[in-house]
Amino acid sequence: MLKALCQSLCLALPLAASAQPASVVFLNPGLSTEAFWTSYTRFMQAAANELGMTLRVEYSERRADLALTQARAILGGPQRPDYLVVVNEQYVAPEIMRLSRGSGVKLFLVNNGLTASQARSIEAQPDKYAELLGTLTANDEQAGFQMLHQMVAQLPRDSGPVDLLAFAGVKTTPASQLREEGMRRALADFPQVRLRQVVYGGWSRQRAYEQAQQLLERYPATRLVWSANDEMAFGAMQAFEEAGRKPGRDVLFSAINSSPEALHARIDGRLSALMGGHFTLGGWAMVMLHDDALGLAVNRDGVREHRVPVLQPIDQAKATHWLKLLEQPDYGIDFQHYSAEGRPPDYQYPFLTSPINY
Known part of the structure; x- marks a missing residue:
């Protein structure tokens, strides 16, 4: 009888282990007080709650050295998570991939993927890095x-002729580089627009404000200000307003970005163009990690790197609607609806190919 009881307990152990919720740690590269990255965390947490997962978030406060220190502690600790979600901000991803090799922790990148040169270097030394x-x-x-x-x-x-100033983010951040490339590509369509200068505001309102004060003296006829995020736009805006420009x-x-401040500025016309929605990428990653934990293939299309059309234009009507969504704990999203659980084998995640209407 004792032997039978032992056997039944042993058989139950794997089931109990598999019943544990999938655990995720997100290395958030932003400031813990930054509107975009806190909203990003909130969306991920909403997905985790609905999908029955555990999520821990560690903010790196825009410091690459802190991100690597946190990664070492997570990957070398006694209670490692099932998944580690990382942003390749300031090019930290390859080192974290190296640290995670053999740890048993699965890695997922969001928002900033590997650069082409990083990918080539990793492909040349596959035994040195964990797979994504x-x-x-x-x-x-x-x-x-x-x-x-x-x-x-x-x-x-x-x-x-129209003078344009541009505020990019950080030179070592792929998303910033790509946004600037898009702006430069658009210039070819407008020969009357003269790009006077591109400066790197480091995503910072204060830094952009100080840069804009100097640039205004240099280019007083500026009529267009392009910014890679909302914080820099508001910093530059302050400098222009102080100079008497409306x-x-x-x-x-x-x-x-779709922070409440940015949405309000789009409604009242202080922002003439606004793109947002990329704060959702972490939540969609959680859907895929949830499915992976169930043993479902998350790369059914054979592709591991997806560029997702999450950034969309926000007009005044959409800004008003999104402000209402921000008041809801889950942003009005049914995350379980997007899971592959219970779907046919050929199911493809809709958020990978089409904008989701919120």
Whole structure:
């Protein structure tokens, strides 16, 4: 009888182990007080709650050295998570891939994937790095392109030459590079627009404010200000307002991000062009990790790197609608609906190929 009881307990152990919720740690590269990255965390947590997963978030406060320290502690600790979600901000991903080799922790990249040179280096030394389960990045280049188009469309047709200033994020961040590339591609469509200077504001409102003060003295006729995020747009906007320039009338501003402040600025016309929605990438990654934990293939299409059309133009009506969604704990999203659980073998995640209407 004792032997039978032991056998039944032993048989039950694997089932009990498999019943444990999938555990995820997200190395958030942003500031713990930063609107975009806190909203990003909130969306991921909503997905985790609905999908029955555990999520722990560690903020790296925009410090690459802290991100690597956190990764070492997570990957070398006694209670490792099932999954580690990482952003290749400031090029930290390869080192984390190296640290995670043999740890048993699966890696997933969001928002910033590997650069081409990083990918080549890793492919040349496959035994040195852990394999990535997948990568989800946004349509950043297209967003940078669309923002400039939207601003120029609001200029008078006979406006003549127009001066443009651009505030990019960080040189060592792929998303920033791609947004700038999109802006530069759009310039080819508008010979009347003169790009006077691109500066790197480090995603910072204060830094962009100080840069804009100097640039205004150098280029007082500026009528277009393109920014790779909302914080830099608001910093530059402050400098222009202090100089007596009215946003939306004397000078047009654009930004990426859907913070409440940005949405309100789009509604009142201070932002003339706004792109947002990429805060959802972490939540979609959680859907895929949930499915992977169930033994479901998350790369049915044979592709591990997906550029997802999450960034979309936000007009005044959409900004008003999104402000209401922000008040809901789950953003009004049924995450389970997007899971492959219970779906046919040929099911493809809809968020990978089409914008999700919120």
